[in-house]
Amino acid sequence: MLNIDLQYDWAAFHANYQVSIEPGVTTLLGGSGEGKSTLLHLIGGFITGQGILTYKGESLLSLPAYERPISTLFQSDNLFPQLTVWQNVAIGLSSSLKLNHEQTARVQWAIEKTQLVDKVMRFPHALSGGQAQRVAIARALVRNKPILLLDEPFSALDPGLREEMLYLVKDMTGELGLTTLLVSHLPQEAMLSGGKVLLIEKGQVTAHESVAVLSQTEVHPLFAGYFGRAHRTTMLPE
Ligand SMILES: Nc1ncnc2c1ncn2[C@@H]1O[C@H](COP(=O)(O)OP(=O)(O)OP(=O)(O)O)[C@@H](O)[C@H]1O
Numbered sequence: 001m002l003n004i005d006l007q008y009d010w011a012a013f014h015a016n017y018q019v020s021i022e023p024g025v026t027t028l029l030g031g032s033g034e035g036k037s038t039l040l041h042l043i044g045g046f047i048t049g050q051g052i053l054t055y056k057g058e059s060l061l062s063l064p065a066y067e068r069p070i071s072t073l074f075q076s077d078n079l080f081p082q083l084t085v086w087q088n089v090a091i092g093l094s095s096s097l098k099l100n101h102e103q104t105a106r107v108q109w110a111i112e113k114t115q116l117v118d119k120v121m122r123f124p125h126a127l128s129g130g131q132a133q134r135v136a137i138a139r140a141l142v143r144n145k146p147i148l149l150l151d152e153p154f155s156a157l158d159p160g161l162r163e164e165m166l167y168l169v170k171d172m173t174g175e176l177g178l179t180t181l182l183v184s185h186l187p188q189e190a191m192l193s194g195g196k197v198l199l200i201e202k203g204q205v206t207a208h209e210s211v212a213v214l215s216q217t218e219v220h221p222l223f224a225g226y227f228g229r230a231h232r233t234t235m236l237p238e
Contacts, residue, residue: 001056002147002179006042008049008203015039015049015203025173025180027190027211029226030200036183039200040149043181044072055147055179070147071140075155079124085135086111086120092139110138113172130161137165141172148173148180155185166192187214187227199226 002021009015015035028036042049045065053060060068071092079088089110093103111117114134124132133154140148150169154162166182170193173180182193190197190211197214199207199222207222214220219227 002043003052003054004039004043006039006049006051006053008038008042008047010038013038013203015042017042017200017203017205019198019205019208021179021181021196021198023173023177023179025170025182025193025195026198027193027195028181028183028198028200029185029187029190031226032185034200035203036200037151038203040072040151040181040183043147044068044070044149068147069145070149071143071145072149072151073136073140073153074151075153079127079132079135081124083123084120085116085122085124085127088124088135089116089138089142092142106142106144107138110142113141114138114168129157130164133157133161133165134168137168137172141176146176146178148178150180150182152183152185162189163192170194190214199223201225 004021005018007016013035015038017039028039030036041047043053045060045063045068055069080091083091086107087097090097090099090107093099093106099107111120114137116131116134116138119127119131127135136153154165157165166189169180169182172178182189184190191214194211197209197211198205209220209222213223
């Protein structure tokens, strides 16, 4: 269980998150600027908040980002153009690319899981958008951390590929028992990913429900404000 009771102040924005997150995929929904990324950055250790952050009873707050049991995948995560697919994954384990036997096996495992076996010698310029994103996922997986933070990593992909990536994240999360937090602008992404949904409004967690609430005919009262906005600002399925 990931327990969060964290406060953070930007110059003109107060965030105060209280939630306990269980293993599985949890999608963070909310309007633009409501505080989704701030929560992920606090958990990841990229900004330092006040309060409590524990995973399996151990406090993470005093740990620097690189020592937290966390892998991240953000939209801006680029591949290294001068490295092959294999090297782009391996660099998640060792910046010198010198791997021991166990690490080599782990890279092979991640490459297989993300179905990149026949692409290992390619360079990023010769990959499709979906293949490149699979390499980024493989690099996150290879680190073997129990918490995975994803901040809209697939928003640049077309809907078909985005769906494929979400299924991959869902499958990996289940198979490896990960606690995965996915920031999204799209309720349908939460539905595809399964698990739970968090609604973030004005820097707070205002709903923590099963994604099933999103497919009910009647809009769940806690999501009424969000869907009012979402209908005006984002594309929802027909
Ligand atoms: N670097 C910053 N400096 C000052 N204020 C910031 C900074 N980053 C975020 N904020 C403030 O924090 C609020 C929450 O930002 P955050 O990026 O967490 O929202 P979000 O829900 O992820 O938005 P979006 O969906 O548009 O990415 C913003 O409204 C903004 O006022």
